[in-house]
Amino acid sequence: MASYKRILVGLDLSEDTEQVVQRAGELGKAFGAEISLAHIIEPLTFAYGGDIPMDLSEVQEQLQTQAQEQLAKCAGKLDIPAERQHVVLGQPATELHRLAEEQESDLIVIGSHGRHGLALLLGSTANGVLHGAGCDVLAVRVTADDQ
Known part of the structure; x- marks a missing residue:
């Protein structure tokens, strides 16, 4: 089994984040690895196609501030x-690949909902991270509390 020294954890800051953080913490402890956390925010112009005649920069800044606060809570654990x-602002898979390379990470940990059917055909962040990563990728299967 590989010995990991630098683990990058990609978080979507959803209700499932805790499960991913917990698993990453266990791995970090087991390998004595340095852990970094990342949350990637897609620019609102990507989400809305840039066709909305309004300035979204203030909303984008608020989203980034909220994400930093949530990430800090996760990091505190x-x-x-x-x-x-x-x-980071950008496309999730691309930015996680860039961060992993920049930090010389040897493992990227992300959450995966294990979608099937149409959701799988449309692609997912986990799939995008897996295909193109220059290091190992661990997709943590997140489960709903009622399962």
């Missing part, structure tokens, strides 16, 4: 310092 907490 694993004692991860601020310099290893990243809120």
Whole structure:
């Protein structure tokens, strides 16, 4: 089994984030690895096609501030310092690949809902991260509380 030294954890900051953070913490402890957390925010112009005649920069800033606060809470559970907490604007898979390479990560940990059918055909962030990563990728199967 590989020995991991630097683990990058990609979080969507949903209700499932806790499961991914917990698993990453267990891996970090087992390998004595340094853990970094990342949340990627897609620019609102991507989401709305840039056709809306309004300035979305203030909304984008609010989203980034909220994400930084949520990420800091997650980081506090694993004692991860601020310099290893990243809120980045961009396309999730691309930015996680870039961060992993920049930090010389040897493992990327992400959550996966294990979707099937139409959701799988439309693609997913987990699939995008897996295909194109320059290191190992662990997709943590997140489960709903009622399962």
